[in-house]
Amino acid sequence: MTPLARLIAARIRLSGPMGLDEYMRLCLLHPEHGYYATRDPFGAGGDFTTAPEISQIFGEMVGLALAQAWLDQGAPSPFTLAEIGPGRGTLMADILRAIRIVPGMAEAARVALVEASPHLRRIQRDRLGAVAHLDDVSQLPQAPLFLVANEFFDALPIRQFRRGARGWAERVVALDGQGGLEMGLVPASDAALPPAPQGVIRETCPEALPIVAQLAARIAAHGGCAILIDYGGWDGQGDTFQALRRHRPEDPLANPGQADLTAHVDFAPLAAAARAAGARVSRMVAQGDWLKRLGIEARARRLERAGDGGAMAALHRLTAPDEMGQLFKVLAFWARHAPVPAGFEPLDDDADDA
Secondary structure (H helix, E strand, O other): OOHHHHHHHHHHHHHOOEEHHHHHHHHHHOOOOOHHHHOOOEOOOOOEOOHHHHOHHHHHHHHHHHHHHHHHOOOOOOEEEEEEOOOOOHHHHHHHHHHOOOOOHHHHEEEEEEOOOHHHHHHHHHHHOOOEEEOOHHHOOOOOEEEEEEOOHHHOOOEEEEEEOOEEEEEEEEEOOOOOEEEEEEEOOOOOOOOOOOOOEEEEOOOHHHHHHHHHHHHHHHOEEEEEEEEEEOOOOOOOOEEEEOOEEEOOOOOOOOOEEEOOEEHHHHHHHHHHOOOEEEOOEEHHHHHHHHOHHHHHHHHHHOOOOOHHHHHHHHHOOOOOOOOEEEEEEEOOOOOOOOOOOEOHHHOOOO
């Protein structure tokens, strides 16, 4: 057992089975043994590769989309340029380089990174220099906010429920007969879930909705735009809880603290939370379609002509349906008075509300 597995087993022996949300929280963020507290998980030497690590093109497209939104909203100065879950800082570095071509934008930007991991904060400072690090989104300034979250919401702790013959049951982590970790089910009296056929599995992410509501409230009050990029879908169901270690899937209970734990993002409740907080919301769009609308194909061809031998391979990986193009989705929300951000369409029931 890993050191964290022993701590989790001891807690279960003391307090009983542990919900998946608490298990994920400990595995990812335990101050001594948590996954993000102890390592750089990104790239070929880590456990997974995110879009910004594949090519600079991705960050450039995100940066130019935010730049157009900033211009469309009257180029407010100063404004907060933020990222939540910024990893190595690669995406923000590419965004900052891209917006330098927009007169006045880089000078007006006040960069803020929302990052819980002290280890990753050090890596981000090495790459970006002196930036404002925040513990959570509640610390973002009350100011115009232009924000990106790439592969952030998939790592937030989830609860998982299964519909049985007697109603909903919650999936938990328990102990097997030898003292190891195993999955179990307990009655879920507090599950505010709609009726469903027996066998249906639903996942909820309690931490996601308050985060989106806070971001949308700031944007509704002060202007701005948020772009959320993650793998998932719309109003989905099923078991999507998974672990990745050394670029390979594994049992989520096998190596607590030493593997990345994630679940697919359900964008429907995020959109509803943003609308309830006063922002306009886009339709969810596949990452490949969104990037193509922004002009990524022309940019890749220019880089190839300039000698970037990997540009077209990166384009394929970011946009192809059998790569990241369809698995990853994009959602935006923005100030109600503002035009629709580049590459998006408003939700049908939101189109006339501006």
